[in-house]
Amino acid sequence: MKTVLNFMMSSEEYQVTSEIHEKSDVDTSAKPHVSPKNIITNFVFKVPSFLSWITGNLNGLRVDEDGDLLVRRRNMPAQDAVIAIEQSHSTTLQFVGLQVWRGALVLADFMLHNGLSLIKDQTVLELGSGTGLSSIVAAMFAEEVICTDVDIGTILELIKANFARNNKYIKAKYSVLGLDFYARQWSNNLEAKLTVVSVVIVADVVYDNDLTEAFVRTLERIMNVPPKKTVFIALEKRYVFTVADLDCVAPCYDFFIGCLDKAQAKSNPQWKVDLLPIDFPQFFKYERMKELVLMRISL
Template sequence: MGENGCLEVTSEIYTETNFRSSKTKNGTTISHFSFVYPVDHSDDGEVKDSLKQSIIDADGDLIVERRRREVIQIEHQQSTNLLLVGLQVWRGALLLADFLLHNRWKFESKHILELGSGVGLTSIAAGIFSKTDIVCTDIDLGGILNVVKSNVELNKRLINNQAKVKVMELDFKKSIWSDDLKNAVLKSNIIIAADVIYDNSITDGFVETLERILNVNDLNRSKDKVVYIALEKRYVFTLADLDTMAPCYEYFLQRINEARKTIDWKLEPVDIDFPQYFDYERSKELIIMKLYV
């Protein structure tokens, strides 16, 4: 049990993969999230000729390419209560980071807004190839916004010098937004979120936030936004149904369908057979959903 008798939860990834973690003086953990740096591609997805030539010698024999590896360092908590799970790293953030690296040429000039960014790993991954703004948002609770800022600074060398990574508060349960946040939402083309579907009350606020962002009549905006949501279906056996269900995921789908009564939005799965760049166990329950008007 944690503080105030709240149940402590721990992300599964810490026991599945060695992230060369170490404790800091203030009790947090620094982990090293290693990834393979993507091979350079042209706009049409083909490997550039210069790269092809670099792995073939003068006699036309193939030279085995040594892939460049990099590391994102993240300060996080090893375990928290349910209210502060954003201070941990979860598998969905790594899947979404893989997706962003694989689609870097599509997103490099897009303004990206992350909802519930947690400790900032996914936004930092987006910043590696970005040439514009990335805005990390989360609730201002447990010092999480300061942790995001610290992690962005910790990985500054990886972030493209044309990218601007900003940190702002966005609480799913609050309808009042700062002028800076409104401007960031208006400017954004790509909205991303990972691991925010784990509690029904949070899901309610998340869907209401999406409704506001995608409502073309709110904030006087146009239909130019696409949302990518990474999550892990967590199955449990329920006595009520006498079956194994993923209740949080099912509730999310229910709320999306309810919202369709007022907003004509579309929800579809994203194919996740793209390469895995980060080191983690990509479970079959991991999915990415695409939401747009």
């Protein structure tokens, strides 16, 4: 199945709604902190056995709310947990980061499956953190998580609010900093953090060609700061029908790949770009489609 952005007309601009909302569990009893127009969505996920502390386990054994031991029988299903995310139901294209998209859930699944080997005790930087969901999952494993996004609207405030709402899952130190892909100068705090970052995660930032070019320039700049960094990028190929091609094509994705190729040819031939399989276990509830892409860039 090929997917496209879901647009709704507004009196002023097009409104964009994430397809995730269609099957999401909205918690009508929870109160948003950043905007009364926001919704609280419960993202249910299966807790891997090695994260037993999340479900009240002690040394691999589960206990109930009174502290009594619960014997775990063979073939018992994995325990469920919930990450509650405040987000917008619809936004203009400029503020799509205020919603959760499928790429963030794929990235979260990937980290839940590989967190012990890839990000445990590492310093992780997320670019375009949006609602902060991917960073919250990273914070279950990492030593430190640095959430970044452009400092406009309520984006940074939303990330902080969602971290506070899900504090019980946070084991890492974390900070929320502004980072504009178009900016020539970054804060001294961010520049200092880059010198200890070893893993960069990114989800759903490829949807506008100008922004994509700026994102790749930002990526080049970050990758040039020691120590060596590994980047994981999750996104969805979004198809549109064009008269020129007489077919459904994914122009934003193709443009992104072209930008990566140019950057690699120009000054980063040592970059190794790999497309990773997405057949790892699914912990979150969403439709994992073949249009979803997970990419690794390493040195």
